[in-house]
Amino acid sequence: MFDFPVPPVDWLAISPIVIVVVTGMLALFVEMIRPKRNNNGVVGVCLLGLVAAAWAVGVNFGQPEGELLAGMAVRDRFGLVFELLILGATFMCLLFSEGYLREKRIPFGEFYPLVLWSAAGGMVMATTRNLLVVFLGIEVLSIALYVLAGMSRSEERSEESALKYFLLGAFASGFLLYGIAFVFGATGSLHLGSLAAAWTSGEAPTRAMLVFGLALILIGLGFKNAFVPFHQWTPDVYQGAPTNVTAFMAAVSKIAAIAALWRVLEGAQVLSVIWLPALSAVAILTMTVGNLVAIVQKDVKRILAYSSISHAGYVLVGVLAHFKSPGEIGATTVFYYLLSYSLMTIGAFAVVSLAARGGREVTGLASLNGLWKRSPVAAISLLVFVISLIGIPPTAGFIGKFLIFRDALQTGLTPLAIVLAVNSVVSVYYYVGIARAAFVAEEAEEGEGAAMNPALAGTCALCAVGVFAAAFLFEPLVSFMGLR
């Protein structure tokens, strides 16, 4: 009699993901029975679900770490903290969505469940060392995003964005899967933990397969991370997608992709002689191209898209510093940078979402003109985000950049630190342009009041206060997260 071994399921460990997924389903039901033209119930359910999931993560903080579900999932501080990051970022994105979707005339209730499922995919990516599960996570994250990007069906740009994202995303998934297959061929396992053994004991052909497979995996993840030269989709997709979806993409999908990259590199630590120089070159390219191209952009969403590319480069420097000497540098820098990046990017996109008015949305730099007069709250928060994005103290953006500088200099990645410094100077140009439009310029045409609503104002204020709070309360925050 064939006996199928059912692995013991540690429901507590996967409860955050389960809660998010189930909340999504619940939200669908609420959406079906909702009174017409009002999504408030759906939003409420989703936000509550996110809070519950965050609470579940907190409960897991005290549990023993280790592999679960036959090696499919892992519970460790890194994964839990990244789950928390994803939940927080998703919360912020949902918070300002309803007002925007109404102004944009696309108040579809399906939006919220899709976002939740996408976030669940990201959480899966952060909590596994199994390559196939990483792939599953990416697909869950991405497929929901393909739909979300094209949600504004009447707009050609949104359609284009979805299609472009889908085609290139599918292509990248192909790379990833192909790479996974090679690694599987070399190691006989889908688990990242077996990579090191296969490398040390393997013959030349095995090693070649490993390197090739790893390279393909990194290309696939590089696409998700929008590293140069795999970034071509980013500006178009970011610009075309509805602004709240863009904020979600810029924050959550980047956090998840960095987490997955971290897991892969952790498994492939033995090969670091090979990938460290390659990824250093990628980091330099990503920072430089992102910033240089951002200079000539005229559209706020495109500027922020390129800015997110360059920030991915900065994070990569932090990641590389860790893997250069893992004993010395912990994960705190990368976690903290992603936290600050999420706060300022989501906040900035929230302010940009003000541009939507009665189904129209123009996001040229001039659309911000006179913001200080129309909506002081939004203008002041935008100023805070811009200051933080430049990396001027005393903001979280500065502390994050400072930590990356410190790690890079400490581990001898001095060239990367210098490139980062030069890029920070370059980035001043376009960030100041945003601040100038919002604060200095007079409004071009009179009349339209701001489409400010309490939820949007709340998002701006939360993110702006968060940018300072994360800097001033650095010590308690990092102690609570308990990363090394």
Next chain:
Amino acid sequence: MNQPTGFGLLSGVVFLPIVGALLVALIPKAQVAAIRYAALIASVATFGLSVVLLHGFSSSTFHFQWVEFVPWIARAGIHYRVGVDGFSIWLVLLTTFLSFISVWFSFYIKDRVKEYMLFMLALETAMLGVFVSLDMIVFYTFFEFSLIPMYFLIAIWGGNRRAYASLKFFLFTFAGSIFMLLGMIVLFVLNWRLTGTPSFSILDIQSAVASGKLWAGSPHLEPWVFWAFAVAFLVKCPAFPFHTWLPDAHVEAPTAGSVILAGVLLKMGTYGFLRFCLPLFPDTLPSQVPILMLLAVIGIIYGAVVAAVQPDLKKLVAYSSVAHMGFVMLGIFSLNHAGILGGSFQQLSHGVSTGALFLLVGLIYERRHTREFKDFGGLKAQMPIFAAIFLIIMLSSAGLPGTNGFVGEFLALLGAAETCFNRLYGLDPAFVVIAGGGVILAAVYLLYMFQQVFYGPNTNPDNKRLKDLKPWEVVMAGSLVVLVFWGGLFPNTFIGPMEASATATRLMATLPAGQRPVWSDPSQEVSAAGNQSQLVSLGDGRLGAGAIIATTDVHVVWQEEHPPEEVVNHLGAR
């Protein structure tokens, strides 16, 4: 030193303006008068508090006073640590005083008054923070943060080319200082490897430098880190060839912005030299001094020559700043007693005189909305009080004996002469001779300016309607005139408290490892016994009476001809 003290009076001075700004933010936009007076009260109160600081300041020690320590980011060694010494106490007072004058002058601002005052007060906090920070990251925080309000002051209330000027100002300063951040982190990492405790405190770093251990392991890094700091300060100063942002920023900035920019922001650069470049890089300093002295001399001559051909009052004053700041650098990098005292006195007197000049230019600009020489002439009869005040300030800027300008320039030149004629650091007497020519050039362009504006026929009908200064304007400008004479006739008021710090800083920069004074060692004191300044160790850890003999006597300073090497031998023989 590492016991948390909580926030005290010094923090009160630093943060009072920003608290005032928060209160101003609560006043409705339409109540312009209330906003103006609230801002004025905040700045006056800050000035008052800073006078209290001075009152409790002891001039007999080079150690930091009013020290406060509040833990912040322990794992990265960043803590809120502030204190003042002989250099910074005066810069704090200069800042609070000029901020008060600037806020007062800003009653002329009609547009977006609330935001304007918010930025002014935020800027004051940032500037004060720079001068009192004893933690490098906290210093960097204030240093960088000062860019934001200044950027907006220029970008919103500036002249026609304000967009260009403000961006240039931001980019130049940011580009300079980001590498300083890298330099700070290198110092931190070296100190961490040496001592095992993470710390960004300049007291800890300087102690490691003074013992010679910090740079012992990696001497090749020292010049690089030195220049990472020096370039940030050269940009801020601004010294040739990094000065190009200054004329643009000055000309486009609103008057109060120019006053603050010239009066205080530029001092962040020279203060940075005194606080970081001298004490922390003693081994590489001798080889870098000639380059910095050369830049100073070029700045003096270049600034003066370019100032002489400007058709515009404000541009002329802006370029004269480049020249004057050259004297400050010249003095500081002479690395002797007279020079360092002269440099640090000159930075104060430049703050007063040039700040006052911008103020006066602003007063005439508010009346005529032009600054071109060709629009003026013969104003002496039209505005006699204005002309008199302008004359005094102008002569102070030109360095006339009896005014503050003379004391600083003279001491700086004296120090430079001492170093150059001894041919220390490979310097040549030509340096100081050429720099001395700058004083003459200053008289040339300043007198030319005065002549263009105040003498000659008053032909322009617009000028015939001009009214003289209002009483409040006379009080405002007159208070600066008082300072001009005070600095010129009683310089010891200002030099006295600086003396111990100047001596200690010089010894930190010139003595060999192991014999340098250490900020974090309270048992040390400097003494100027006889002609020879030296380090004195007070066994019981307290100041003995008469442990320091402060000397402001130029005669004594002049006799101190021993080059640093001889000082070394002298001390080594004991």
